[in-house]
Amino acid sequence: MSKTKELARHKRERTWMWIQLMPVMLVLTVLFGGALVLGVAQSLGFAPWFGVNTFPDFSYFAALWGDSFFWKSLGLTLYYAVAATLISLVLGILLALALVRTFPSKAFYKYLYKLPLMIPYTVGIALAVIMLGNGGMLSRLMAFTGFIDDPNQFPQILKTHMGWGIIAVYVWKQTPFVALTIYAVLLGVGRETEEAAAILGANKRQIFFQVTLPQILPGIISSTLIIFAFNIGAFEAPFILGGGFPDTLPVVAWRYFNDADYTLQLQGMATVVSIALVAGVILYSYLAFYRRYERRIGRS
Amino acid sequence: MTAVQLKGVRKSFGTFTAISKIDLDIKSGELVALLGPSGCGKTTTLRMIAGLEIPTDGQILFDKKDVSETAVQKRNVGMVFQRYALFPHMTVEKNVLFGLKVRGTDKAEMAQRLEDILEVVQLQQFRHRFPAQLSGGQMQRVAIARTLITNPSVLMMDEPLANLDTKLRGEMRRFIRDLQQRLGITTIFVTHDQIEAMELADRVAVIFDGNLAQYAAPDALYQQPNSIEIADFMGATNVFEAAITGKSATTAFGALSFATKAADGPAHVMLRGEAIDLHLTEPSGVQNQMQGQVTAREFFGANITYSVDCKGVRIQVTEQSRRMVDVGQDVWLTIPPDRIWIIQK
Ligand SMILES: Nc1ncnc2c1ncn2[C@@H]1O[C@H](COP(=O)(O)OP(=O)(O)OP(=O)(O)O)[C@@H](O)[C@H]1O
Ligand SMILES: [Mg+2]
Numbered sequence: 001m002s003k004t005k006e007l008a009r010h011k012r013e014r015t016w017m018w019i020q021l022m023p024v025m026l027v028l029t030v031l032f033g034g035a036l037v038l039g040v041a042q043s044l045g046f047a048p049w050f051g052v053n054t055f056p057d058f059s060y061f062a063a064l065w066g067d068s069f070f071w072k073s074l075g076l077t078l079y080y081a082v083a084a085t086l087i088s089l090v091l092g093i094l095l096a097l098a099l100v101r102t103f104p105s106k107a108f109y110k111y112l113y114k115l116p117l118m119i120p121y122t123v124g125i126a127l128a129v130i131m132l133g134n135g136g137m138l139s140r141l142m143a144f145t146g147f148i149d150d151p152n153q154f155p156q157i158l159k160t161h162m163g164w165g166i167i168a169v170y171v172w173k174q175t176p177f178v179a180l181t182i183y184a185v186l187l188g189v190g191r192e193t194e195e196a197a198a199i200l201g202a203n204k205r206q207i208f209f210q211v212t213l214p215q216i217l218p219g220i221i222s223s224t225l226i227i228f229a230f231n232i233g234a235f236e237a238p239f240i241l242g243g244g245f246p247d248t249l250p251v252v253a254w255r256y257f258n259d260a261d262y263t264l265q266l267q268g269m270a271t272v273v274s275i276a277l278v279a280g281v282i283l284y285s286y287l288a289f290y291r292r293y294e295r296r297i298g299r300s
Numbered sequence: 301m302t303a304v305q306l307k308g309v310r311k312s313f314g315t316f317t318a319i320s321k322i323d324l325d326i327k328s329g330e331l332v333a334l335l336g337p338s339g340c341g342k343t344t345t346l347r348m349i350a351g352l353e354i355p356t357d358g359q360i361l362f363d364k365k366d367v368s369e370t371a372v373q374k375r376n377v378g379m380v381f382q383r384y385a386l387f388p389h390m391t392v393e394k395n396v397l398f399g400l401k402v403r404g405t406d407k408a409e410m411a412q413r414l415e416d417i418l419e420v421v422q423l424q425q426f427r428h429r430f431p432a433q434l435s436g437g438q439m440q441r442v443a444i445a446r447t448l449i450t451n452p453s454v455l456m457m458d459e460p461l462a463n464l465d466t467k468l469r470g471e472m473r474r475f476i477r478d479l480q481q482r483l484g485i486t487t488i489f490v491t492h493d494q495i496e497a498m499e500l501a502d503r504v505a506v507i508f509d510g511n512l513a514q515y516a517a518p519d520a521l522y523q524q525p526n527s528i529e530i531a532d533f534m535g536a537t538n539v540f541e542a543a544i545t546g547k548s549a550t551t552a553f554g555a556l557s558f559a560t561k562a563a564d565g566p567a568h569v570m571l572r573g574e575a576i577d578l579h580l581t582e583p584s585g586v587q588n589q590m591q592g593q594v595t596a597r598e599f600f601g602a603n604i605t606y607s608v609d610c611k612g613v614r615i616q617v618t619e620q621s622r623r624m625v626d627v628g629q630d631v632w633l634t635i636p637p638d639r640i641w642i643i644q645k
Binding site for chain 2: 195197198203206
């Protein structure tokens with residue numbers, strides 16, 4: 001075949017590829033990109049539908065970032081997200097490691113652990129209220145068995161800034177997700193490198209940290225990325241189980257959006273954009289850091 | 301070095317029995333091949349010696365001491381896996397040093413031993429590569445180096461040459477043999493290639509279906525198999541039914557006299573193709589003559605194999621390609637009595 005013909009065919013193929021991608025691209029650009037642009041524009045004072053148009057106007061960000069409650073909220077948001085992500089990660093890895101070993105009635109446990117994945121967050125939150133609340137099952141049970149004299153003496157788990165309830169719901173829902181991801185990676189990695197390490201004299205800890213962990217890292221990265229991104233933007237759990245003012249940023253944004261003073265919507269939008277910025281910076285650095293590690297160990 | 305002994309070892313996975321019963325005695329410094337068809341339990345046997353599987357029954361002894369309770373890490377064995385099992389996230393250097401690092405060996409000694417072993421396996425210029433950037437033969441040498449650097453007292457290799465091309469396989473075979481003789485390590489290697497087993501091993505353990513079928517030196521296994529399955533597996537082509545009376549075996553193509561001991565009754569005779577002489581004229585004064593006609597000829601370069609029809613029985617004769625006998629030619633076959641092997645039922 002001549003070179004020009006080859007080139008023409010190549011061009012046709014590329015055009016066809018673009019045509020096939022069009023629907024997805026359209027949805028992405030219009031729905032997601034458009035919304036993003038509008039959101040950013042609105043947070044910068046562009047909202048003619050409210051009779052406000054002071055674009056570009058950084059005063060909403062200035063007001064938000066200038067207030068110490070914002071930083072407290074950001075701190076809380078990050079604390080809940082990071083704590084829940086780390087706990088889910090550790091529990092998920094332990095669960096996945098257990099699942100690749102053989103033990104009696106393993107098939108049953110393999111179904112059981114996935115249950116929280118199928119139950120909606122709101123149900124999980126309701127369960128947390130029923131179980132962990134001051135008049136909840138756990139407090140009654142402890143009073144019944146005599147650990148405490150009265151259900152009221154049960155320590156406050158929900159509605160505190162320690163966020164035990166929020167973290168518990170996240171962990172309950174996300175541990176199976178992490179386990180599922182890492183279990184799949186572990187199956188691909190196989191037992192042989194661990195066995196080789198054992199024969200070479202490595203103990204259990206050395207095998208885990210030097211042989212297993214580096215190989216399941218891709219699973220760890222992708223699953224923590226997903227759950228962290230969710231946790232930082234999640235609304236229901238901190239709204240229902242949180243400790244009140246200062247709230248997490250998504251709750252703060254929601255309060256602005258619901259304010260009778262609709263110009264506060266712009267402040268709300270500035271909050272949302274701030275969340276996106278923070279999440280973006282953190283996730284990007286995380287990925288960049290991981291890429292550097294991957295290159296160092298020779299993956300490209 | 302270490303002598304390894306398996307006493308009545310059995311291994312079941314649930315209801316499936318992978319190893320029925322194996323008794324094996326491996327002397328210190330010996331190179332033993334485990335030979336058998338796919339799925340017969342070779343890898344399982346190695347894994348039990350290494351401590352990766354616990355025998356369901358029986359004992360494994362190192363220098364007469366039961367190691368059943370000894371953890372994998374403490375057995376001081378080395379194993380080259382069927383699929384190498386290199387650490388994909390470590391360079392060649394790090395892979396090789398792993399065993400020393402986890403033992404807490406000091407830096408200077410590690411560096412010294414690394415250089416020595418890389419020299420032995422000729423991998424100096426690949427030291428900074430990752431396993432994914434190596435060829436099969438190079439990966440295998442990394443696997444061997446990684447194992448040898450820890451000075452194991454028993455070295456196990458699971459089909460170490462299976463994934464290599466013919467030339468490299470020959471090179472690696474010589475390499476392993478030299479190394480084993482130099483270091484005198486008790487070595488057990490798995491193969492399903494009988495040629496490889498015979499070339500490398502001091503003794504060969506043939507495993508069929510989870511049972512030790514025969515354990516003998518390569519020449520004994522080749523000349524004197526104790527069952528027709530082994531004869532077949534070792535590539536014997538002329539195995540025929542016979543009736544034994546005294547020192548004579550009566551076959552479909554005549555009576556053969558033999559030298560070995562055998563009890564009267566039905567049995568099989570095995571005639572190795574290269575032990576048979578092919579004559580174009582009727583020889584005189586020679587025992588065990590069979591008359592026949594050449595029906596086919598296969599040329600292998602250095603050797604030729606003729607198929608000779610003797611009273612309706614096809615006998616294969618192999619000789620060096622010094623001459624070519626034509627198909628259709630009438631011939632006489634002879635075989636010395638001491639080259640006939642009787643396989644008793
Ligand atoms: N963990 C296990 N669970 C159940 N069955 C197993 C297990 N490991 C091995 N087996 C079975 O035991 C038998 C022997 O397996 P083994 O791996 O020892 O064979 P092999 O002789 O090494 O074969 P190959 O030459 O194909 O490597 C096979 O039938 C295999 O299916
Ligand atoms: Mg095998």
